[in-house]
Amino acid sequence: MDTSLHKSPYSDGSLILCADCHRQFASYDLLVTHISLDHSHLYSALQGLSSQPGSDTKYLHPHAGFQFRGERLPNVFEAFESDKHAEERAFNPCYPFLNADELELARWLNERLTSTEIDEFLKLKWVRRHPPSFRSCLTLRSWIEELPSGPQWRTARIELKGYDMAPRQSPPLLIYRNGLECLQFLHANPIWAPYCSPEAWLVQTGEGQRVITEFNTSLLAWKLQSVLPIGAAVVPVQFGADKLTVTGNVGDLEMHPILMTLAAIPDTIRSKLSNQAWICVGYLPTPKFNVHADYNGILTNRILHEAMDIITESLKVAAKDGAIMADGYGRARLQGLNGVHKPWWRDYPFTDPSTFCVPDLLHSVYKFFWDHFLKACQIAVGAEELDRRFAARHKRIGYAALRRVSEVKQMTGRMYREIMRSVIVMIGGAVEPRFLRAMRAIIDFFLAAQSPRHTPYSLARMTTHLRVFHENKDAIMNAGGRGTLNHWQIPKLELLSNFVPAILSRGTLPQWSCDAVEHLLRTEAKKPFLKFTNRHRNDFGEQCARHLDRVEKMQLFELYALFKTHGVGLQHALPSATAVDDVEINEASSTGLARTWVLHALPDTVTGAEYCIRARRTSRNLFATGSLTMIDSKVAYHLTKRPAAMYTIDQVATTYNLADFHAALADYAQGFDLDRRGGAIRWSSPSQDVGFDFVNTWETYRIQMLSTHDDAVRLDPETLRAIPPNAKFPFGMCDAVLIDSLKPDGEVRQRSLIVQVRSVFEPVPRPDCVLPSHLCTPLIYVQDFAFADLDEKGHPCKTPDILMYRLQRRCYPDVRGISQRAGEVIPLYNVVRPVDISPVFGGRIMDTRLNELTSLELPYEFWLNDMWDTELHETLAVDYE
Structure with missing residues (x-):
């Protein structure tokens, strides 16, 4: 049995290097304590200050981004006041549409109906008796095209000399936007202004322990701010991309959208897709070459790197020399661009794969658990017996019933989560103690990694969980949990040792999850392809880009027209960033930023202006x-x-x-x-x-x-x-x-x-x-x-x-x-x-009388499952020492 690859990294005598002061430590426990208490470059500017007991204290980096006094740049909405129709909008803010009602109709038609369906709608008899000012889809879209645009879409041909394309394949075409223009567009959007915080912060608990939450509280943010010129701001960029098949049951057409957002926007805001904090910056080529299948992937990767080079070219120049950009208030700031997530990285200052490739919880935790640890439990307990135990779990409102788990071919992330949080009580009594201890330790590690807040104590506890798993994982193999594989050589398992360093340097892991990107792949690629393109033509990528451009224009124009119709200036409509606290950030995230902005700017309107801004259904505030x-x-x-x-x-x-x-x-x-x-x-x-x-x-x-x-x-x-x-x-x-x-x-x-x-x-x-x-x-x-x-x-x-x-x-x-x-x-x-409480099954065979109706009524003994709720798990955190 060869387990040398995953021998416990905490007991082999190797030393761990601090990335900031290059001191060496024997364990992550010592490293996280050192980072919290001993970094002189973090605390030299904070002498004479102290934390208040029982509360967190925040310190702003002394070199944080300055504003240029007296200099102001327009934000994205003010572009509507300087285009060729600005004079007409002085009298009718909704021009070229008649009023806000017609503008709302135009936006709905543009987003929901195809060109043919729009023309059919406009030909209905009732619509002809109450006609809008546009009489055809061509007229409607031509009006939308005249509105001020965000970042312009471009195309670029990419060639690999000496290689022919596969039959019916066109040469690789990159459809993209300028990376710096997209960044300026996001940074200058006043919707984010009160909540966007690019400055580096040091947060301490009342006991003096460092707190790590968002990226701007991480070690990397502080370090980058220290090496940039005084007054420059760190604007962290997060990329996400994936390739998907856009055709339905037939066909093999693929698209590879790449998306971008600002990590300076709080995670609670950018993770909710209705806040539209992500922007599509391009569609990467998905070519197929007339070569052996083994070489197709290599050539495709070469195309990918060249495409990313084109998209990020302007970002790399700005990272070297800086760039003056407006924030949401229109204030000019000197920006340095760093902390990019998942892009192509060559020639990008301050970036390295070990820095910006952050573990993704969706694949590194949930998919990893499903592929390896759940399979081990099914082998050790028996697939049918484990299915019966899952089916006998007490059913709670809002949570899925887990029936025939072993037969399911595809599951949602939420079902992965529910299985992972209940599997320990399900295998209790059916496996030997060290097997159970190893499974408990690794799931404790997974749950701790999902915490939105970390201190040196919580990070040291994570390393202890992982150490306990490595010390007991041989019990899983001895029970046959690895199947025919007689080793633990799993890349995702090796990646777990990088979780604590990643949290220290880049902030908590939930903010980097791919959940939002996985959903946006459907809205930014599959839905436009299926509904708004002629899929029989080769330029379906360009058609999708034009559709996204029209949608973006109408969204911005509707907000602009709403404020101008009510006579509210765009600058006066913004709340002060200093007046926004954590409670208001979470309220805005739940309500939707655009709707929150409207409610703040138009508090006395009785027309229900905020209802024209579509947002996710808000959870009730009891x-x-x-x-x-x-x-x-x-x-x-x-x-x-x-x-x-x-x-x-x-x-x-x-x-x-x-x-x-x-x-x-x-x-x-x-x-x-x-x-x-x-x-x-x-x-x-x-x-x-x-x-x-x-x-x-x-x-x-x-x-x-x-x-x-x-x-x-x-x-x-x-x-x-x-x-x-x-x-x-x-x-x-x-x-x-x-x-x-x-x-x-x-x-x-x-x-x-x-x-x-x-x-x-x-x-x-x-x-x-x-x-x-x-x-x-x-x-x-x-x-x-x-x-x-x-x-x-x-x-x-x-x-x-x-x-x-x-x-x-x-x-x-x-x-x-x-x-x-x-x-x-x-x-x-x-x-x-x-x-969540579950019956103590007590043996390898479950009592056949138990089901979801009787599991809390017939048994005498139960487990208090603290793993079902991450909040309760944090409260009852396990200490293995």
């Missing part, structure tokens, strides 16, 4: 609109105005099959919780009066939380269920949650914090009666779980190898001596977050 939100709380709740039903107290007990519901409610009404009763089952009688007779009940409720990584980030709401037993759900369908450790009176809760919500209700007061305050709020009846493993001090501890908390249902004997589940009534606002 902190603003929820039915239950506590002051300064990180959790918000929502119940529908109309409850599912109204029952008497005894009817609830019967309908929900909760024998002790009345007694538990009476205990809560008198303030007797489980801790105060000293562990006794009940103090109240099942027939005791509680001050009301009826309750309103809900079968679903919504919860929304703030991120544990950043309080400014509002997570998407989740819908949870508390459905009573019925024909569809014989045992009911109820989700598990984590509850607050602090009780309303400030005491610390001594019992379990993991509960299953069986009923959500609110008391209905009797006529002319006022209920106490603790009864005038939504309540929940919960059945809790006890921690099975305790240390010598009685504190919960994790089970070895699987490193999860093992839970047991808390039960008590009733008057007949039959074991019954114990229940409690607590306020809804005690719920902190939903959690």
Whole structure:
């Protein structure tokens, strides 16, 4: 067995070099601590400053980009005020269209219909009775072509002398835009102005540890800013490209679009495609030569490099000499261009493949897990047995059901994610301990790599996860997990050792993910090809470029006309960059930047101007609109105005099959919780009066939380269920949650914090009666779980190898001596977050009675799956030492 290629890199005695001061260290643990505390070039300018405990402190690089006083350049929208129709737009901002309504119609027709379909639409009788000012598609597109344009599209022929093209193949044609013009276009767009931050920043926690989030907080950004002339700004460019087949079920036509964005735009903004932070800069040739198949790829790569040389030629000149560009406010800045992601790199200053080729989470994590580690689990456990376990997982709203996983040929990234986060509890009991420990370590590493915020502690923890995997990976091979391969020589596994250095030098990895690029390949290539080109002609690439150009022109012109129609100047419409905080950045990312800009500039309009700006559907903000939100709380709740039903107290007990519901409610009404009763089952009688007779009940409720990584980030709401037993759900369908450790009176809760919500209700007061305050709020009846493993001090501890908390249902004997589940009534606002619990399967063969309806009802023991939720995983981070 040859595993020398992947021998643990943390125990072979090799030294790790610091890229900044060239000191050598024995481990990444020491390196990340050194970077955080000892770099003199980072801290020499910060002497006399200190962080405030409990909060992050930001320091701007002293050489960060300066503005040229008194000098101003036009931004992209102001071009409409200097073209040949500027005089007409002084009276009609929508010229050449009659008004905003016709402009909206023109944009819709241009984006959604082909030329033939537009002409057919304009010939409809109703349209002829209410005709727009343009009477044909030719007229419409000629008007659009006259609008001011963004970066111009160009073409260039690329030849390889001595090689003939394959039959029916045209010579390679590059359709592209000037790289520097695209960069200037993005940088001068006022939509990004309040949020774009090209300056290098040093961020520290209250304890003095360095924080790494976006690119501008990374070591590379600070280092590049230090070597550039004083006053120049670093403008990091991110490229993404991939080749795809654009024909449907037949044909072999391919396109290779290349896309560009600014890494200075926050990741939360540029990762949402509706914000349109990416721009298509070209279509690379996809030639086929009349040579042996082995040489076709070599020649294609030569064409690719020449094409990238043409696109980035102006960028390389600007990187050497700098370039004065306008930002979104029109202010002139001297820019130095560095930090490019995934382009061709020759003759590009300050760039190197080891610098700009950043690990991609989609392929380096999820696809890697699917191709190798899931296959190892299927071999070790058995594909059919593992499928049964996945199918028996408790189904939650918003998450896919994982049925017949081994038979699926193609999956979405989200399904990859859900399988990866649940596989540990699925293989528990069916594999030997070191196999389980290795799998736990590598998935811990994958989850930690997805964090949007890192400190030296979190990076050291990542290296420990990877070290533990290398120390135990032979158990996977011994169980046959590598199949016929008797080695670990996997390039993607070798790449994992570069994750920590990549985070240190380029910032967190989620911002470099290819998710956005994978989607844009369809919108920038496949959709235009299928809908807006004559695919029987060889110039379909040029047709796609013309379509994208028209769409871009109309998008810019519609925004310009909207502001001018309402008499708002473009400069006055922009919020100040200094006034925008992290909360507003995330709000704008959720709402859409264009719509946020319109709402800011036109706050008093009652015409619904922002609705003409199309954006993604925003997630609901329960902190603003929820039915239950506590002051300064990180959790918000929502119940529908109309409850599912109204029952008497005894009817609830019967309908929900909760024998002790009345007694538990009476205990809560008198303030007797489980801790105060000293562990006794009940103090109240099942027939005791509680001050009301009826309750309103809900079968679903919504919860929304703030991120544990950043309080400014509002997570998407989740819908949870508390459905009573019925024909569809014989045992009911109820989700598990984590509850607050602090009780309303400030005491610390001594019992379990993991509960299953069986009923959500609110008391209905009797006529002319006022209920106490603790009864005038939504309540929940919960059945809790006890921690099975305790240390010598009685504190919960994790089970070895699987490193999860093992839970047991808390039960008590009733008057007949039959074991019954114990229940409690607590306020809804005690719920902190939903959690995922899975049954302890306990052997190689799963109990055949278990399925998605019974997996939380029949078993006695469960795992608290902290890997299902990256937020909870961060909170319960595993320390292997």
